[in-house]
Amino acid sequence: MTDLTETVRSLVSNKRFSTLRDLFATMNAADIAPILSDQKESDLPLLFRLLSTETAAETFVEMSPAEQEVLIRGFSDTELKAVLDELFLDDAVDIIEEMPGILVPRILKAADPESRNLINELLKYPEDSAGSIMTPEFVSLSPQETVEEAIGEIRRTGLDKETINVCYVARADRTLVGSVTIRRILLSEPDQRIGEIADTNVITCQTTDDQETVAQMLSKYDLIAMPVVDNEKHIVGIVTIDDAIDVLQEENTEDIEKMAAITPSDRPYLETTVSSLFLHRIPWLLLLMITSTLTELIISHFTDKLSFFGPIASAMLIACIPMLMDTGGNAGGQSSATVIRGLSLGEIEFSDFFRVIGKELIVAVMSGAVLAIVNFAKMILVNVILYHYSGPDLVTYIVASITISLAILLTILVAKFSGSMLPMLAKKIGFDPAVMAAPFITTMIDVTSLLLLFGLANLILQRL
Amino acid sequence: MTDLTETVRSLVSNKRFSTLRDLFATMNAADIAPILSDQKESDLPLLFRLLSTETAAETFVEMSPAEQEVLIRGFSDTELKAVLDELFLDDAVDIIEEMPGILVPRILKAADPESRNLINELLKYPEDSAGSIMTPEFVSLSPQETVEEAIGEIRRTGLDKETINVCYVARADRTLVGSVTIRRILLSEPDQRIGEIADTNVITCQTTDDQETVAQMLSKYDLIAMPVVDNEKHIVGIVTIDDAIDVLQEENTEDIEKMAAITPSDRPYLETTVSSLFLHRIPWLLLLMITSTLTELIISHFTDKLSFFGPIASAMLIACIPMLMDTGGNAGGQSSATVIRGLSLGEIEFSDFFRVIGKELIVAVMSGAVLAIVNFAKMILVNVILYHYSGPDLVTYIVASITISLAILLTILVAKFSGSMLPMLAKKIGFDPAVMAAPFITTMIDVTSLLLLFGLANLILQRL
Numbered sequence: 001m002t003d004l005t006e007t008v009r010s011l012v013s014n015k016r017f018s019t020l021r022d023l024f025a026t027m028n029a030a031d032i033a034p035i036l037s038d039q040k041e042s043d044l045p046l047l048f049r050l051l052s053t054e055t056a057a058e059t060f061v062e063m064s065p066a067e068q069e070v071l072i073r074g075f076s077d078t079e080l081k082a083v084l085d086e087l088f089l090d091d092a093v094d095i096i097e098e099m100p101g102i103l104v105p106r107i108l109k110a111a112d113p114e115s116r117n118l119i120n121e122l123l124k125y126p127e128d129s130a131g132s133i134m135t136p137e138f139v140s141l142s143p144q145e146t147v148e149e150a151i152g153e154i155r156r157t158g159l160d161k162e163t164i165n166v167c168y169v170a171r172a173d174r175t176l177v178g179s180v181t182i183r184r185i186l187l188s189e190p191d192q193r194i195g196e197i198a199d200t201n202v203i204t205c206q207t208t209d210d211q212e213t214v215a216q217m218l219s220k221y222d223l224i225a226m227p228v229v230d231n232e233k234h235i236v237g238i239v240t241i242d243d244a245i246d247v248l249q250e251e252n253t254e255d256i257e258k259m260a261a262i263t264p265s266d267r268p269y270l271e272t273t274v275s276s277l278f279l280h281r282i283p284w285l286l287l288l289m290i291t292s293t294l295t296e297l298i299i300s301h302f303t304d305k306l307s308f309f310g311p312i313a314s315a316m317l318i319a320c321i322p323m324l325m326d327t328g329g330n331a332g333g334q335s336s337a338t339v340i341r342g343l344s345l346g347e348i349e350f351s352d353f354f355r356v357i358g359k360e361l362i363v364a365v366m367s368g369a370v371l372a373i374v375n376f377a378k379m380i381l382v383n384v385i386l387y388h389y390s391g392p393d394l395v396t397y398i399v400a401s402i403t404i405s406l407a408i409l410l411t412i413l414v415a416k417f418s419g420s421m422l423p424m425l426a427k428k429i430g431f432d433p434a435v436m437a438a439p440f441i442t443t444m445i446d447v448t449s450l451l452l453l454f455g456l457a458n459l460i461l462q463r464l
Numbered sequence: 465m466t467d468l469t470e471t472v473r474s475l476v477s478n479k480r481f482s483t484l485r486d487l488f489a490t491m492n493a494a495d496i497a498p499i500l501s502d503q504k505e506s507d508l509p510l511l512f513r514l515l516s517t518e519t520a521a522e523t524f525v526e527m528s529p530a531e532q533e534v535l536i537r538g539f540s541d542t543e544l545k546a547v548l549d550e551l552f553l554d555d556a557v558d559i560i561e562e563m564p565g566i567l568v569p570r571i572l573k574a575a576d577p578e579s580r581n582l583i584n585e586l587l588k589y590p591e592d593s594a595g596s597i598m599t600p601e602f603v604s605l606s607p608q609e610t611v612e613e614a615i616g617e618i619r620r621t622g623l624d625k626e627t628i629n630v631c632y633v634a635r636a637d638r639t640l641v642g643s644v645t646i647r648r649i650l651l652s653e654p655d656q657r658i659g660e661i662a663d664t665n666v667i668t669c670q671t672t673d674d675q676e677t678v679a680q681m682l683s684k685y686d687l688i689a690m691p692v693v694d695n696e697k698h699i700v701g702i703v704t705i706d707d708a709i710d711v712l713q714e715e716n717t718e719d720i721e722k723m724a725a726i727t728p729s730d731r732p733y734l735e736t737t738v739s740s741l742f743l744h745r746i747p748w749l750l751l752l753m754i755t756s757t758l759t760e761l762i763i764s765h766f767t768d769k770l771s772f773f774g775p776i777a778s779a780m781l782i783a784c785i786p787m788l789m790d791t792g793g794n795a796g797g798q799s800s801a802t803v804i805r806g807l808s809l810g811e812i813e814f815s816d817f818f819r820v821i822g823k824e825l826i827v828a829v830m831s832g833a834v835l836a837i838v839n840f841a842k843m844i845l846v847n848v849i850l851y852h853y854s855g856p857d858l859v860t861y862i863v864a865s866i867t868i869s870l871a872i873l874l875t876i877l878v879a880k881f882s883g884s885m886l887p888m889l890a891k892k893i894g895f896d897p898a899v900m901a902a903p904f905i906t907t908m909i910d911v912t913s914l915l916l917l918f919g920l921a922n923l924i925l926q927r928l
């Protein structure tokens with residue numbers, strides 16, 4: 001990629017435009033876009049003129065909003081119209097939504113009147129709704145048509161549709177009654193009616209449905225497109241699989257960001273400004289820092305009493321705190337990540353609450369026991385190698401080791417329990433489960449593990 | 465969903481089979497499968513007989529391997545053959561790969577000879593390769609054919625193909641020369657040659673390519689299917705978008721699991737056994753627990769010297785450890801999650817190394833400064849409310865607060881630097897960047913932050 005960027009740069013500076021035109025003709029829009037992004041901004045409109053109209057439109061869609069703005073400002077009205085005519089309407093709407101207000105009237109003016117009306121309609125749907133990602137460019141057939149008539153109609157109008165693989169069957173008032181694949185049409189007799197061969201059991205969504213739900217339905221039912229209907233069951237558009245994949249990938253990124261205590265942003269990393277990165281991260285860091293102040297108060301409170309336990313035990317208790325907290329945080333993070341992912345893939349529902357908690361608790365007992373035993377063995381080994389305690393000191397050391405190992409076991413139980421329960425509860429009460437991930441769970445478990453550690457120390461060590 | 469499960473259960477126990485048949489006829493395979501999963505295992509073969517052949521095959525694909533095994537054992541040879549005939553070959557191969565060896569000969573025997581040979585070929589491709597997810601059921605046209613002949617051929621053979629939306633143009637020796645959409649064919653004149661209307665600039669992958677790379681290419685180029693070629697450029701199959709989505713979702717789940725210190729498994733949560741959950745989690749918990757033992761040694765080493773700093777400062781240093789570690793871990797986790805996701809979406813390349821590190825360091829300075837200042841302000845406030853130190857004690861308190869705040873600033877710098885650098889280095893040397901996520905980064909930063917804290921204390925507090 002980088003080599004081609006250099007090649008293009010030198011071809012531009014040597015004004016070898018016909019070579020550039022031939023080069024671009026062998027390439028795909030998705031590969032041309034990143035190369036153009038690396039060129040001088042002022043060369044962009046010039047370079048665009050070397051692309052075929054179709055490739056130009058496809059490449060335009062792949063550019064960043066900032067670059068699209070430069071291009072729109074650089075285009076003549078005729079060029080802008082040529083690109084707009086080639087764009088699918090859903091892409092045009094996405095682009096217009098990102099443009100500064102001052103450019104929008106010029107863009108709308110360049111669109112033909114029919115597209116302009118449709119674009120204006122699409123702009124009204126709420127962000128992240130099915131309406132906002134659908135396109136009105138689908139093939140609509142009448143149930144009374146014959147297969148032969150339908151093929152004729154597809155031949156006449158198909159070029160402007162985003163997909164002809166699935167056609168939708170609607171009455172004259174646009175009420176959706178079924179769908180029929182182009183495959184089915186081609187395999188049927190020319191005089192059969194579309195209504196006879198259509199599949200009436202068609203999966204639809206509403207304009208106001210959440211885009212993530214719609215994308216997951218496309219994935220679940222292995223669909224290439226899904227019709228979007230309004231409240232009166234009139235078909236108003238379709239959501240195509242390529243847009244659904246983009247939505248799924250965006251939602252995955254959002255989940256990962258939330259799980260890492262970052263407010264999601266919708267731009268690629270390298271296009272995000274430093275101040276935007278900062279603003280998306282600092283609130284969570286601050287919140288979590290302030291929250292973990294609680295651990296300071298707990299430790300301050302107990303350190304006063306540590307002298308009761310004698311120097312060996314109190315040093316051991318202090319020294320084990322980070323290990324205890326990390327282990328608890330990791331164990332809780334495993335559970336919460338698993339449950340959050342299961343919820344977002346629809347593999348886990350709230351009705352599975354007790355099954356999930358049950359499973360996690362058994363895993364917690366198993367993991368906690370292994371970790372506690374390994375920790376105890378390690379502490380004994382450390383004494384053999386480093387400390388060589390004996391007599392009453394050895395007894396204190398062993399009892400303190402047991403106390404710490406028990407604290408690990410109990411911390412793992414609490415960690416796995418809250419790590420699996422909190423995301424499900426969050427979902428139930430309408431919050432995003434992804435915020436109940438490692439950073440939050442860790443802070444919560446820090447406090448719990450300290451209370452468990454000092455509580456156990458009070459119970460066990462004070463009896464020595 | 466749960467209500468329908470109950471309804472089906474009571475219909476089964478009342479032997480209302482014709483009602484069940486009518487009910488299933490209105491439903492989609494993706495919705496029938498989970499309901500059947502909740503029925504008694506012994507009823508499964510019976511319930512399958514109520515589905516139409518096509519729905520039965522589609523539902524079969526959606527069931528878990530364990531349920532598929534029950535069904536295959538329960539099917540007569542004729543029933544098994546009927547389901548196999550309806551399956552696409554790539555799905556058949558996926559199912560066979562999950563079955564115990566003893567069932568495989570019976571399944572292969574039920575397939576027709578041609579399918580059996582193709583299945584045997586597909587079974588040879590390595591796991592997670594393009595070859596293992598492709599299907600050989602695509603439409604292949606000759607460049608010499610006319611559009612009319614091609615339409616005739618599609619009508620004759622299209623029913624068995626996984627997609628007819630894109631047809632592939634190959635010479636007699638199967639060398640791929642281009643692709644042509646059904647849309648393009650329908651919109652062309654009947655006497656045009658396929659070779660003339662085909663797009664020769666076709667994006668392909670190799671049988672041995674990684675399935676994730678292939679799935680991302682389908683998404684990047686907005687393709688519905690991608691041809692898979694062997695070393696001699698012969699087309700051997702296609703990867704379709706529905707399988708690509710499944711691969712993308714699986715890989716996303718794997719990334720999230722690795723980022724939460726879990727060895728990935730490929731089964732849905734509720735179908736995973738407790739012992740499998742345990743085995744996928746315990747190695748990382750153990751490894752990280754043992755690694756964080758290092759923090760115990762550091763604290764033990766320094767607590768001996770804490771008395772130099774006086775009681776106020778030493779208590780403050782001990783108490784702030786969890787807060788310091790959590791804040792560092794969260795900051796590092798933010799950077800690593802962002803970079804890991806950027807790498808896996810292809811938004812960040814290794815060549816962006818210095819740009820990424822530069823950005824992260826600026827964000828680190830900004831975040832570190834804010835967190836250090838807020839922490840200092842908070843500590844002053846705590847003194848006003850809780851401790852009321854004055855005179856030399858107040859000086860010690862303020863100097864210790866400054867020490868801790870500086871440790872936060874430096875920890876954030878190290879955290880963001882290593883959180884962004886390590887995933888990129890891991891990728892460069894061929895490891896999965898996702899293992900360089902929060903749990904690993906946290907453990908590493910724990911050690912660093914302790915060394916920074918005690919180092920600064922030595923430098924600053926000892927001068928008091």
